[in-house]
Amino acid sequence: xxxxxxxxxRLSGPxxxxxxxxxxxxxxxxxxxxxxxxxxMPRTPLTSAVLNEQRAALGLPPHTGADEPAALRRxxxxxxxxxxxxxxxxxxxxxKGAVRFLLDRLAESAPGRSVEVRVPPHAAVQCIDGxxxxxxxxPNVVEMDAATWIALATGRxxxxxxxxxxxxxxxxxxxxxxxxxPLPID
Numbered sequence: 001x002x003x004x005x006x007x008x009x010r011l012s013g014p015x016x017x018x019x020x021x022x023x024x025x026x027x028x029x030x031x032x033x034x035x036x037x038x039x040x041m042p043r044t045p046l047t048s049a050v051l052n053e054q055r056a057a058l059g060l061p062p063h064t065g066a067d068e069p070a071a072l073r074r075x076x077x078x079x080x081x082x083x084x085x086x087x088x089x090x091x092x093x094x095x096k097g098a099v100r101f102l103l104d105r106l107a108e109s110a111p112g113r114s115v116e117v118r119v120p121p122h123a124a125v126q127c128i129d130g131x132x133x134x135x136x137x138x139p140n141v142v143e144m145d146a147a148t149w150i151a152l153a154t155g156r157x158x159x160x161x162x163x164x165x166x167x168x169x170x171x172x173x174x175x176x177x178x179x180x181x182p183l184p185i186d
Contacts, residue, residue: 044093046076046094046096047067048063051097054079055075055082058086058088060078069100070104073098073104076094076097077097077150077154084150095122095150096146098146099119099122099123099150102149102153102183103119103123103149105184106125106127107125107126109184110128110180111127112126113132113133114131114132114174115127115141115174116140116142117143118144119143139172140171140172141169141170141175143168143170144169152168153183154182159176159177159178
């Protein structure tokens with residue numbers, strides 16, 4: 001559909017699919033008649049405005065700290081924890097900021113490149129000293145969702161419980177973060 005940002009594809013037939021722009025992340029919707037609509041997914045960066053909008057919705061005072069990534073990410077963690085206490089879901093940029101803050105803290109407290117910790121789709125970091133990989137998938141990988149990572153990093157969830165519940169996928173001999181969690185926040 002011209003001018004709407006929506007592009008249609010035919011799942012079968014001789015039509016050649018139209019290529020969407022590569023810089024915009026897109027979500028596909030399948031219609032009952034077989035058409036697939038590609039709809040742009042906006043990527044909203046973490047800014048003071050986005051953070052303060054979320055904080056206002058939670059009844060928190062606005063972020064008055066520096067407008068730099070590290071300070072915004074630290075404030076995002078406080079906002080996510082407040083949203084969790086209220087029983088509301090924080091916005092995606094705020095969650096991403098909190099995840100990035102905690103992964104950065106892990107990388108600072110356990111420097112190295114032998115384990116890759118992934119929190120898709122938000123971020124990944126290499127940490128823990130030891131043999132490291134140079135190409136391809138690393139031998140020691142830990143993967144989990146954002147809520148699990150925030151709970152582990154802040155001490156609200158124990159590593160053993162998360163692994164036992166299947167909330168963490170860990171592979172490799174060094175893929176155990178027990179000695180590094182919870183993280184020092186301040």
